[in-house]
Amino acid sequence: MYAEERRRQIASLTAVEGRVNVTELSERFDVTAETIRRDLAVLDRDGVVHRVHGGAVASQSFQTAEFTLDARSRSASTAKSAIARAAVDYLPQPGGSIFLDAGTTINALADLISVQPNAHSWSIVSNSLPIALSLASNGLSEVQLLGGTVRAITQAVVGDTALRTMALMRADVAFIGTNALTLDHGLSTADSQEAAMKSAFVTHAQKVVVLCDSTKLGNDYLVSFASIADLDVVITDSGAPQSFIDQLRDREVEVIVVEDK
Template sequence: MYAEERQQAIARQVATEGRLSVAQIAERFDVTTETVRRDLTALEGLGLVRRVHGGAVPGTALTTLELALGERDTANTEAKAGIARAALAQLPPAGASILLDAGSTTARFADALPAHHRLVVYTHAVSVAARLAGNPAVELHLLPGRVRPETQAAVGAVTVAAVGALRVDVAYLGANGVSADHGLSTPDSEEAATKRAFVAAAERVVALVDSSKVGVETAVRFAELDEVAALVTDAGIEPGARGALEKAGVEVVTA
């Protein structure tokens, strides 16, 4: 494996797992710890990771790295399942309408929706729609647009226009990054435009984000914190980050 290939793989694994030690990386890639430290220095210079004592965490710079949906779906699976279950407490009354974003955590939330709680659900995510198609309590609407392979979700002007015609009770959103300074963000501008339309269309916005994304900032902000009513995450969230979000008026719910 060439150095560039190894560094790209390291960046993806750090982004997926949230934190890796130098020793773990050295063992996985069968290289010396000195080589790992050089790789991490190079990746930090690109803003893809941040060096911490003994290892690395995802970069808090404006990161452009984006994992494909399949890779994200295998990361932090227990935490995401817990978030999905905890988010059920954020459901509106029966008969209400919701928007459901693309993403591995929102997909698990779709799986968790009860078969006895009637809802009108709008989504632009093919994988989310597939999970909901058999739920007898859901009146499902799949939004139009060009499907982006990385997220299996419709994006573009057609999608944004379709969302703009809606007014729903709650929008459930995923994010690649959440921070007190930068709000909710994602690396892709088309994804951001669709998420921004979701925010504008909803009476209430709930973010479903695992703790590895908290404190991370990616390139395009799609929501300010004052537009988000609640963030449902896992118990791994750092106390300082939680405090900053709550100070900004976001209700933080931990699974």
């Protein structure tokens, strides 16, 4: 396992469990205690965890920082591709309708949708400029890009115009991305306008499928846009702590765990 992948899993485990121990992590990842200490030092420097004697504890603050699409696409890229492949199984029957939220993992799914045998039969609605352009450039004709204000950092359409249009729509399946997922705060993101769009997708879909790599589990962003009760399926990667997976399943959420290799 590469150091970056190990640190990603340590960050997720710390966020979910609240506290991690150097000795236990050393045994879990089959590396020396000194290697784990270096990992925790890097994560502490990045503000992901707080180092304490013998281990680390999770950061408790609500996050507000957002990263560019380019930076997001480089983060956990292997896991995101595997998650997108698993999400294909939840596409509706021919002639069905789909909501595609803005996000890099959803973008990976959109690329896969374009090559599906039934691609031209689906009606697709999105608030993502890159996703709409990608689908249209691949020849899909039933693609609707919502109108409104474009957020530069995410290239997502937001605002009252888009929300009014969404109020008239329904879809068989909504594929949703998120900045964070916790049991108490649900799905959350940094921007209130983008949260409102995500919430509209969730509200007006018959089935909600969340594409969420394990780095986002146990974290909280400022604005919650859906509770655990709103979710039907969560697709994540093998870095997700088993305790968190079990708790989601206890709340009747279907959890799919993919191998991010």
